[in-house]
Each structure stands twice: as C-alpha cells, then as structure tokens.
Amino acid sequence: MDDMIEAPLFAIAAAAELAGMHPQTLRQYDRIGLVSPTRTAGKSRRYSMRDIVQLREVARLGAEGISLEGIRRILELENEVSSLRGRVRELESALADELLRRPGSRVFAAGTEGDVISLRAGARVRKQNAVVVWRPLER
Template sequence: MHHGYEEPVYLISVVAKVLTIHPQTLRQYEREGLVRPSRTDGKMRLYSQQDIDKIKMIQRLTRDLGVNLAGVDIIMQLKDKIDDFEVLVESLRMELSGLTKKSTQTKNPLVKHKNSYEIILFGE
C-alpha cells in the first residue's frame, strides 16, 4: 500500500523501532515542538514519512553534530524560512521571466539603462 509523504500512518512504536530511538525520546521531540504527529480520535500518535524524515534530521544534528534540542529548533526554523524564501525567489523569477518576455515582445525594455558619468576634480 502506497501512502502520501504527509499522510500520518505510522504508530510511535513502529517509528521508534525503525529509527532505533526510544518512544520517550519521540514524545520529548513533540513536547519541544520539533515534531507534530497527528492524533487519532483515541489520541494515538500517527507519524507521516515527512515526520520520520524530520526525526532523522534531528538525530543527525544531535547524535552526529552534538547540537542540543534548542539548537535543533533554531536550525529547523531557519531551514523552514530558507525553504519559504526559495519558493518566493522561484515565484519572482518566473514572474520576472514573464515580464521580460512580454517586454521584448512589445520592444519596450523593462529596465532602461542610463549612462551616467562622474567627474572628479582634484584641486592643486
């Protein structure tokens, strides 16, 4: 059965076993706000593949690089902002590309370059 990347389907016990991590550690990550698993009506945690990838990143930062959880939180917030900015830059790039094409079709340049000269006088 194939599930979507963001679809919550994995129980905490499965995630803990797959990632060789204690379920209590996963609960701590949730308390710290690093991961937000979905909940069933019976309040059971369900993790998506996206959550699992995020936990893997947390493990790399804490185990391999020695970053504490507060540092992990800051890194993840910055990563989210970078991702948002990359989307914005791509959107602006597409918009500019459309404007540039439109501008060349009308033979009216989008940006007009003006030559300017600066004169520097040296006193004697």
C-alpha cells in the same frame, strides 16, 4: 508527491523504528516542539515521512553536539527556508503565466533614486557607468 511525504502514516512505534530512536524520545521531542506529528481523533500520534526525516536530522545534529534548543532553531529555519522557496516558485510561476497572457505589456524597474521606471517587456535599464570618488572632509 508532497502529499505522500506529508501524509500521517506511521504510529509512534513504527516511526521510532524508522528513525532509529526509542518511542519515549519521540514523545519528548513532540513535547518540546522539535517534531510535531499530527493527531488522530483518539489523540494518537501519526508521523509522516517528513517527520521521520526530521527525526533523523535531529539525531544527526545531536550526535554533532548541538543542543536540543539549537536543533529546534535549525529545524525552524530550515522549514522557513523550505516554505519561502515554495512561495518563490509560486510567484515565479504566476509571473511567467502573466507574461505569457499579456505579451508586450510593460515591466517596471526601480531607478537609482527609488523611482519607478516603466519598460517594455524584454527591455533593460541602461546602466550608468559613472565613477564616483569619495573624499572625506578634512578637519
């Protein structure tokens, strides 16, 4: 499904119509790095559905009064969050696969002093219920 969203399908005229913008606006956004479509061998821009969604987001944020630099930063952060979420899913999947391959293997946790504690799978670290009272030194 992600491949279809990322596929560069639309020429600039079609992308501009789908985004509700003028083609020149898309060229400007490409120049300043807001939305960077892929290029064909002949250097023509090709926009994906993801690009169209980003263009619509640029229009929405601009209508709210956010500057183009602010919009660029927001999109950059949203793309980073999306990428990190994908990486977390990959790591969770790899961890689940590893736990299935080696049942009964050990799991590690961090102790209160930063030390490594080895645990059996399914075991939990004992929580300390100590109360600590802090009193500043009197001068």
